[in-house]
Amino acid sequence: SERRAEFADKMQRQIDKLNWIVESLSKMVKLEQNMEPFEANDIEIRQTILDSVDAVYGKLEKKELRLVVEPFADRRLFHNRKWTVEVFVNLLENALKYTEKGGTVSISVHPYELYTEIRISDNGRGIRQEELTDTFKRFYRSPEVENMEGSGIGLYLANLILEKEKGYITAASEYGKGSCFSVFLQNCKN
Numbered sequence: 450s451e452r453r454a455e456f457a458d459k460m461q462r463q464i465d466k467l468n469w470i471v472e473s474l475s476k477m478v479k480l481e482q483n484m485e486p487f488e489a490n491d492i493e494i495r496q497t498i499l500d501s502v503d504a505v506y507g508k509l510e511k512k513e514l515r516l517v518v519e520p521f522a523d524r525r526l527f528h529n530r531k532w533t534v535e536v537f538v539n540l541l542e543n544a545l546k547y548t549e550k551g552g553t554v555s556i557s558v559h560p561y562e563l564y565t566e567i568r569i570s571d572n573g574r575g576i577r578q579e580e581l582t583d584t585f586k587r588f589y590r591s592p593e594v595e596n597m598e599g600s601g602i603g604l605y606l607a608n609l610i611l612e613k614e615k616g617y618i619t620a621a622s623e624y625g626k627g628s629c630f631s632v633f634l635q636n637c638k639n
Contacts, residue, residue: 476535480609488529489614491637494565495523497530498556501537505545513550521558524565526634532610533634536618539603540569540630547628548573564616565636570629576622584620607632 479485502516509516544554548571559566576584587605604618611618615635622628 476606480606480613487532487613489527490529491525491527492530493523494526494528494558494567494634495521497528497533498537498558498567500530500534501541502556504534504538505541508542509545509554512545512548514545514548515551515553517553517555519555519557522560524558524560525637526565527637528614528616528634529610533614533632536607536610536632537567537569539607540632543603543630544569544571544573544628547571547575560636563636564633567632567634568629569632570627572627575624575627576620577624578622581620581622585618 480487498518502518506516541554548554552572554569554571557568557570559568585604585608587602608618611632611634617633619631619633620628621631
C-alpha cells in the first residue's frame with residue numbers, strides 16, 4: 450500500500466504537469482491568434498503583486514526560501530490583473546525552481562517617468578550571458594536545465610502578455626549568483 454501511494458503521488462504530479470503545459474499552450478495560442486479579447490485597465494499594482502505572491506507562497510515556504518518584498522507606494526499601472534498575475538507567478542516559480550533551499554527571492558517596485566519597473570530577483574543559479582536573449586524564445590530550455598522541471602513556455606508567454614499590455618520584460622543575470630527579471634508597465638495618471 451505504501452508503494453501504491455507513492456505511485457499515485459507520482460502520477461498526480463505528472464498529471465498536474467501535463468495540465469499546466471496544456472493550459473499554457475492554450476493561453477499562448479489564444480494570445481498569439483487574438484482569439485479572446487484582451488483588456489487592460491488603469492489599476493493598482495499592489496493587489497496584482499499580492500495575488501501573485503499568494504499563488505506561490507506555499508511553494509516558497511516548502512523550499513524554505515526567504516521572500517523579501519520591499520515596501521512601495523501603490524501605483525496605478527496599465528495592465529490586466531489576471532494576465533499580469535500569470536507573468537509574476539511564472540517569474541516567481543522560475544526563481545524558486547532555480548534557487549537552492551534557503552535562498553532569497555525579492556520583489557521591488559521602481560517608478561520612473563513613463564513606466565514602473567517591478568523587479569523579481571533571486572540568488573539562484575543564474576543564466577549564462579550568451580543564453581539571456583534565448584530565454585524568451587518559445588520552448589527554449591538551457592541545456593543545463595533540460596532535465597529539470599519546465600517546458601520553455603513560461604517566459605515566452607510572459608513576454609507575449611506584456612506586449613499586449615504595451616509593457617515589456619528584461620533579464621539580467623550573473624551566472625552562479627542569480628537572476629533579475631524586470632517587468633515594465635505603463636504608468637497611469639493618478
